[in-house]
Structure formats: C-alpha cells, structure tokens
C-alpha cells in the first residue's frame with residue numbers, strides 16, 4: 001500500500017491500461033459491485049490546457065474494467081460553483097462521447113440529493129450517488145491551485161458535495177473540511193493525471209508537459225508524491241497535514257515503481273512567485289471567484305498594469321458587510337467599488353480593475 005506506480009509516455013489510454021494490468025487493483029472483487037469514476041472536470045476546457053482529466057485515461061480505466069468483467073460503471077462529477085455547469089463540462093471535456101461509446105452513464109452530482117454525514121460532530125453533506133458506490137476510483141490531476149497551492153487526490157473529492165456545501169467549505173477555511181470529507185468517504189484507487197497539468201493554477205492555461213500518470217491507493221501518500229512533483233513539501237499544504245494526522249493515510253516514505261522510464265521528461269517543477277498576489281485581500285473566497293480574479297490580474301500584469309493598482313481588492317465570504325475600497329463578487333457588495341456576480345466573470349473583473357486604474361489616474 002505504500003507504493004506509487006508511475007508510467008511515462010504519450011498515449012494516456014494505453015499507459016492507463018498498462019498500469020492497471022501491472023497492478024491488478026480490483027483482483028478478487030465481486031464483478032457485481034458498482035464502480036464510480038471521479039475525474040476532475042473543474043471547468044469546460046480541453047485537457048490539453050491543463051485543468052481537466054484527460055478522457056483517454058478514463059477510457060483506459062473503462063476498457064480495463066470491462067475486460068475484467070465489471071459492468072456497473074459510472075462517471076460522476078460536480079464541477080465548480082458558477083456558470084460552468086457539469087453538463088457543459090461533460091460535453092466540452094470529451095466525456096459525453098466516452099459515455100456513448102462505452103455505454104457508461106454520466107452522473108451530474110450537482111443534480112443529486114445528498115445525505116448529511118458526520119465525523120466527531122463535524123457535519124458534511126455528501127451526494128447520495130457517491131455514498132451508494134461500492135468502489136470509488138478517483139482520477140484527479142497533479143495540478144497547482146491558487147488558494148491551496150496544489151490539488152490532487154484529497155482535494156478532488158470536493159466535487160462529490162453539493163454547491164451549497166462547496167461555498168460553506170470556503171467560509172470555514174477549506175483545509176479542515178477537505179480532510180474531514182476524506183475521512184467520511186473512502187477512495188479505493190487513485191489514478192492521477194500528470195500528462196500536461198497546469199502546475200500553477202487549477203483553471204489551466206499554462207500546461208506543463210510531463211507525460212506521466214501515477215497510480216496509488218492512499219490519498220495522503222499520493223498527495224505527498226504530488227506535492228513533491230509540484231515543488232512543495234507536504235508541510236506547505238495544510239489539508240494534507242490534517243488528513244495524515246487524522247489517519248486517512250500515510251506520509252510515507254513511499255516506494256516508487258516506474259514503467260517506461262525512457263519516456264520520462266520532468267522530475268520537479270519550479271514554482272514562480274506571482275508578484276501581484278499581494279494585491280488580493282482574501283478570506284473565505286470560493287475557488288471559481290478567486291481564480292477569476294487571479295486570471296484577470298494575470299492578464300493585467302502581462303499588459304504591465306498591475307503596478308498601477310493602488311487599492312487592495314477584497315474577495316470572499318468573510319468580507320460581507322465590510323466597507324472596503326474595492327471588492328469582487330456579491331460578498332463584497334458593501335465595498336465602495338464592487339463588481340457583482342457570484343462569481344463574476346473573469347472579463348468583468350478585468351474591466352472593473354482597469355476602471356479602478358483609470359479612476360486612480362484621473
């Protein structure tokens with residue numbers, strides 16, 4: 001169980017099938033069990049942009065499962081808060097095609113009912129479809145995240161809760177609820193996509209070619225491995241430390257089995273410091289909102305404009321009723337200047353900040 005199996009190459013489907021054949025993770029299990037595959041479809045985009053799980057990896061999983069005689073297979077996801085609904089993500093990310101080709105249902109967890117689950121008095125609503133699954137295969141990316149630094153096995157589970165709960169996670173600090181959610185719902189197998197993930201940002205846009213897929217069973221161990229690949233230490237990621245301390249998995253050391261090493265192209269990624277992040281006053285912001293603000297600032301930075309921003313920009317649910325100078329999203333409506341929306345679009349934020357800059361020059 002302390003093994004991470006890593007394969008390198010350029011054909012995600014064949015690489016996945018080979019990893020599964022080498023490790024045989026479902027050996028001996030009843031063929032009648034229900035199997036849920038949970039990719040990361042955070043937003044509707046092509047996997048080549050570095051934000052979403054390659055459908056070819058999920059295709060490899062389905063092909064392997066069917067060859068082994070498993071037939072109760074479903075793909076489940078609830079994409080992030082905002083207009084990027086899961087159905088659009090299924091279409092754009094190539095999962096509708098996969099569903100029709102292999103006759104595997106797509107479950108939109110945003111439409112699902114939920115059950116309140118509790119761990120030591122800490123309550124979290126979890127989608128019923130997930131609770132009714134016998135074997136959960138988590139297929140995250142090894143990817144950067146603008147608020148938590150990274151996301152992989154543990155954080156990808158945020159897609160199995162309703163939107164109202166996702167918002168609440170951000171008001172209560174994100175890290176502890178992510179850890180508790182993993183205490184409540186067990187993932188049995190993790191197949192992590194590091195073909196070309198964005199190492200800096202969950203919404204993609206700066207994919208980094210790595211040509212790698214990793215397989216493991218322990219989400220804490222997988223996240224320790226992922227944090228190292230992304231140039232962090234486990235101590236940099238609070239939810240990872242909390243999950244380990246709660247006994248969800250092991251901090252390692254792990255034993256790495258590598259396949260097709262001749263195709264390996266990356267060891268560890270250097271994390272640059274974004275020089276405009278100090279302009280954001282964030283507390284309790286949802287990922288979609290925060291990420292749209294960071295994307296807008298990135299565009300302004302590329303135009304050489306961020307140095308002209310004089311107001312700090314408030315964002316997040318803890319800023320409700322706070323009379324700051326400038327705020328992003330409905331939560332900061334009490335600020336003197338505000339761009340409304342829940343979340344506002346990246347373009348709206350970009351125009352809003354440009355107006356702030358112009359106002360400060362008048």
Ligand code: SF4
Nearest residue numbers: 286289329330331342
């Ligand atoms: S305005 Fe932004 S931070 Fe506030 S609830 Fe909406 S998405 Fe979340």
